Amino acid sequence: MSVHKSRPHDSGPLHVTGEARYTDDLATPVGTLHLAFGMAPVAHGVLKSLDLAPVRAMPGVRLVLGPDDFAQMPDVSPSPAPEPLLCTGTVQFHGQPLFIVAADTHLQARHAARAAGIEIDELPPILTIDDALAAKRFLEEPLEWEKGAPDAALTIAPHRVQGRIEVGGQEHFYLEGQAAMAVPGDGDEMVVHASTQHPSEIQHKVAHALHVPFAEVSVQVRRMGGGFGGKESQGNALAISCALVARKTGRAVKMRYDRDDDMMITGKRHEIRIDYDVGFDDQGRIAGVLFDHYVRCGWSADLSLPVADRAMLHADNAYNLPTARIRSTRLLTNTCSNTAFRGFGGPQGVVGIERVIDHIAAELNLDPLDVRRANFYAAGAVGQTTPYGMQIEDNVINELVQELSDTSDYTKRRAEIADYNARSPVLKRGLALTPVKFGISFTLTQLNQAGALVHIYTDGSIRLNHGGTEMGQGLFTKVASVAADVFGVDSAQVKITATDTTKVPNTSATAASSGSDLNGMAVQAACKTVRARMADYLCNATVLWHARDADGHDLLDRDGKPDRREHSFNCAPADLIFNGDMVSDGTNTIPFWAAAQACYAARISLSSTGYYATPKLEWDRLKRSGPRRPFFYFAYGAAVTEVAVDTLTGENRILRTDILHDCGRSLNPALDIGQIEGAYVQGAGWLTMEELVWTPAGRGNLGGALSTHAPSTYKIPGCSDRPKTFNVALFQNENVEDTIHKSKAVGEPPFMLGISALMALQDAVRAAGSDVMLDAPATPERLLNAIETANGAGW
């Protein structure tokens, strides 16, 4: 078996020697041009004039394209609502692309992009949720889902509290910035190399921009240096620009955003405000809850509707809400257009209910963990439904949390921390355990499909293609192990190749954690088709093959003739065993390559496609209530985080984190644990230190520039920020649904484990005598303010 093993990442040997190539590392053809965008210097206003003559005069500049150079402005949007490549009248955000510069070098293009004469009649920008509410700038009508009669439940509940949490956005900070290169081919052909999670969309967008059929454009992606959702739609503008300039000049064209440009132009995680109103009993059991989500979408639709939907879909997290109403208002602002980011809105929804639970616990003076437990969905299949009408059938949260609280010594440490806090006037500790239940499937049902292509060569080596893209998550390693398992060969014999729209068409983005679920199944289907053909032939014929030495040369017999061997297998095709690089009926055994060679000689096709579509899904986002099923299954997990806060400065550390997470029967435990660790740290970073700040209106300007547009001002977790003690384990489980080898998706669910860090900080703030409920990110400044407020000295 090659699955369920901790095989290292397939590109590891190339990464450690620097040989792994990313888009910006590809050798460029002679004469390659480099692009940069000229960007809007204000957040909102009417573009009066754009003088590009000074740009054309800059050294090295070969071509400049402004809005007037297009009869029809190319569209970069991933959604049905169009989004123009360049600003066509009204500037919508600070940094919006106004024109394209093509120059001999990257730096020349960037210098020239600063030289334009730009005249804009500035308008006051709509920046915040409040601004957008006041101006009634809605992306669509508020969406509302309801379960039962929450208003009545709230009225009769013994206790009731209301509150609000504001949660900031998050910059992806994929370490490799956005990059693309287009190389013109014969006639209308265009080859695009892009750092993208969604090659098919790039193909479609480029084809539209060039007015050619999809078949003329091929998109290749070997790997990305991180994606996290930020490369689902945000690479479209670069790829389209490269292709346009390549078509006009006949040269290869490359574009890579400088980090500052990247942070200013590309969308981020959606900032959200959540208002809640909850009724509950003396044990903290929720009778009904109302959630109002206010989602800051930025200036265009991008992926905001499904993101905001997914926040609503996770408003229950792991808790049974007998009655609930969830309303979501999607707001347009003059800021970059927010986009997919690991969890796709789910984390925002989960933060909301976790805050509610903490608020209930504070109100009743209970340990939040007891309130959590009192509200978990019941164990086993008991007919409980989510607020969006899906039956809960695979719930393991009760056992999982029990096990984690035991292994992490939660109860004992809770007492020790209380003791410590009683003795420690300045440093306060906090502890929190939070669960996650995350729905797996794209909520746009048609995206839940995948294709694969597998070839067996006559030396037994295997070449594999599928629609998924590799961004570090180890998808290729997992999928290769699935193929190796079908043929009973070593994974090393499976060559995985760059994702390529000419090999597998019409693919979905590698997103929604679905990469190995979808592509693993498609690859398995393709491999099983070829294996069945091979078995059919091998079991019904006398198999002839030539023995070979280790180098693949035919062995010769005493007469100098090829050493011919003959075998007949005595079993039904379905019983033929493919294992250990051999094919066998239990008695006769031949090498796998010999089987491939024999099949070839008998004119059996050794190549096949495979296809998979996720079953059971049924979803209508506009339906207010009633039974529905947006997800195939749920992934579960929980984390306990302990923090220490310096009450004089707000400075804080994560001292210890314990995680137990459900990956079903993990396809590759080491890769899954790596995903969990990385996701936790990223999630904790979002809620504790990563702060996006847009300049407010001030002297001489109306505000709206992202002032945290570089790692100097936007702090992502560093090596010294990770938990001092970090224990991560996989929960023993298998998927009740028929997924690839009973595994579960892992990319996004553990991101929400980071919420325990926010709640632990909240616990420490309470220990410091403050009942201020924290907004996120809970930066040292916010913590200090919360603590000082209790002393009457907040600001």
Place this chain on the structure above:
Amino acid sequence: MSNKMHIKMNVNGKDEEFLAEPRELLIYTLRERLNITGPHIGCDTSHCGACTVTIDGKSVKACTMFVAQASGSSVTTIEGIGTPDSLHPLQEAFKEHHGLQCGYCTPGMITRATKLLEENPNPTEEDIRFGMAGNICRCTGYQNIVKSIQAAAVEMSSAKEAAE
């Protein structure tokens, strides 16, 4: 152009000589002039460490050094640390202990870690936390990076003991 400067440097054991504008950034010299693409560009502003190289025995971020400043020096990039057939213990450790995911930070991490282990052959967990503070990884959460460095340190000191 006349304002070009005659630059000589040794890169990964090979002498290089060329004319360049003195303000050319070393990372571009390496990646574009010399086709050494292991050091990556992550932030362009010396905050992420993806471009880390070693210059005359010191860890340096190549995105914020002019080629003129590196003239006459000896530069080691990830390509000079080991080859696929003979990996440095750190390279072996990052590969085996899952010290990488997307791999974009890896060349800079390993290059920095070679210096860290030279400066301090038996670092504690705490030493590694701070010794690697200039290198950012967005994927791994650092856990396996620290483990990889610890494993390499053990491997290297036992190899050294065996040699002595």
